[in-house]
């Protein structure tokens with residue numbers, strides 16, 4: 001076996017991932033752990049300062065309810081989320097986050113995050129729920145607080161988590177490997193908190209070649225949360241609810257500030273405003289089509305109908321929006337000039353805060369937003385339960401809000417004892433974004449410590465044979481490469497193995513063509529899903545031959561294993577739900593209508609960790625207490 005040292009770590013609570021939810025969990029769990037003499041350890045595949053979806057920074061905090069200010073109520077937020085998800089949301093979970101999220105935002109400010117302030121006092125809102133920030137260093141600030149609470153000696157970076165270790169139906173820890181040194185890691189834990197983000201590159205992206213890493217969703221989250229919780233035997237929900245963001249084309253720059261702050265219009269190439277011209281279509285998606293704001297997927301859908309009719313490209317009318325605002329100063333040329341300059345700066349800064357490549361693309365293609373419109377387009381599908389998608393683990397709600405069917409002891413505990421989740425890792429509680437994920441992490445971190453104190457589970461023992469078997473499985477791609485690499489003169493052409501990039505292309509192609517990606521106009525059907533599953537099955541067979549030339553490629557191999565299970569969960573759930581509920585995210589050509597009578601419910605699934613047999617089930621949508 002290749003020369004890999006085995007490192008064993010023992011901890012009471014193991015936090016997996018170092019993103020927004022994990023940083024929230026770290027802060028809260030560290031506080032309660034100290035009081036109870038417990039040890040908490042956090043593991044991230046990257047460096048916590050710049051890991052996860054907020055790595056590059058953000059220009060807005062998307063969830064702030066404004067309870068103290070009396071701006072909104074928790075119920076307002078619950079209604080908004082339920083409507084936006086076409087009726088499919090866990091009100092108890094959404095309310096649980098909504099009542100705590102402002103607290104996270106206030107902490108961010110206390111830790112040093114600059115939040116824009118209005119001249120008349122209070123925060124500057126981008127929209128009803130969003131606050132504008134100078135957010136280039138957002139993640140660094142949130143990470144610093146997590147480090148201060150947890151202690152850097154309890155944070156292990158650059159370790160990729162492969163999967164769970166289970167004992168007697170209970171989670172006993174995790175295993176993984178260093179992406180920098182030849183080290184295999186075994187973590188023994190009495191409770192585990194999983195927040196390893198959502199998934200990208202399951203579907204073929206619009207960009208190819210050098211642009212491949214440029215997707216809307218950050219390329220380093222690859223379905224590890226789903227794989228981990230699924231392989232632990234945890235029930236999943238809403239695995240069909242992918243997210244398709246409409247963003248500035250090719251660099252995925254955010255559109256929120258344009259729509260909400262600058263009040264820009266989006267039109268087709270002929271100047272037609274699809275949101276106006278296609279308004280009647282919304283009647284077909286009643287009652288959700290008639291609410292304000294119109295659900296994100298329906299807004300997408302109206303634009304897609306224009307594109308399908310050949311009326312593309314779709315444009316963001318940037319020049320019109322900026323001129324309109326500046327025109328308020330038209331009688332004062334000096335003030336007008338100053339306003340134009342200020343708006344231009346805000347427009348560029350919006351990208352520089354969170355999607356620098358969009359600013360580079362604009363600069364490279366001579367875009368002057370005050371002079372010319374810019375193209376926007378629907379991206380390929382992503383899995384991000386914290387944003388406008390909803391896929392993730394099925395977790396317990398809080399005792400005071402959850403109906404009995406949704407409560408099993410501890411907030412955010414999966415259906416597996418001792419396993420907690422938050423952020424993109426939990427489902428049916430969309431629109432938590434960065435701040436809500438942090439708040440949910442805090443809720444789950446605290447609940448995990450309460451679980452440890454109340455239940456006092458024993459520290460698991462893991463025998464040497466189990467550790468050796470997990471190690472052999474983890475590093476197998478390295479061994480395979482070593483054994484066969486000299487068979488041909490070209491390392492990427494070899495009948496004995498498949499390299500991770502090639503494997504990923506194969507996965508992406510089949511998902512694009514059979515599961516409703518960009519290339520098939522987001523459309524699928526029973527026969528397409530079934531054929532997709534057949535091809536996925538064969539891909540899984542070939543995953544045995546994934547090979548890695550080095551540690552980086554070993555990570556790429558495991559990212560692909562994780563993506564494959566994300567893909568399968570998605571296709572199986574789309575196949576099971578015989579209706580179209582989220583046009584604009586995906587369309588079932590054989591069931592093109594909303595069917596509230598049969599499908600106003602959650603579709604959940606489980607996979608037997610040993611046999612890998614799947615079970616699909618419906619769960620009722622229940623109001624909170």
Ligand SMILES: Cc1cc2nc3c(=O)[nH]c(=O)nc-3n(C[C@H](O)[C@H](O)[C@H](O)COP(=O)(O)OP(=O)(O)OC[C@H]3O[C@@H](n4cnc5c(N)ncnc54)[C@H](O)[C@@H]3O)c2cc1C
Nearest residue numbers: 017018019020021045052053062161196197423424433434
């Ligand atoms: C493009 C984009 C724009 C967004 N814009 C906004 C916005 O403007 N405002 C806003 O409030 N929110 C925004 N969000 C949402 C916000 O970023 C997410 O809601 C939030 O980051 C989710 O937190 P999380 O902890 O679940 O995941 P992340 O913050 O993504 O953290 C995941 C963590 O898991 C780690 N990880 C992954 N796999 C492994 C593995 N196998 N082993 C070990 N570690 C692993 C990663 O390194 C990372 O540390 C945006 C998201 C995206 C993708």
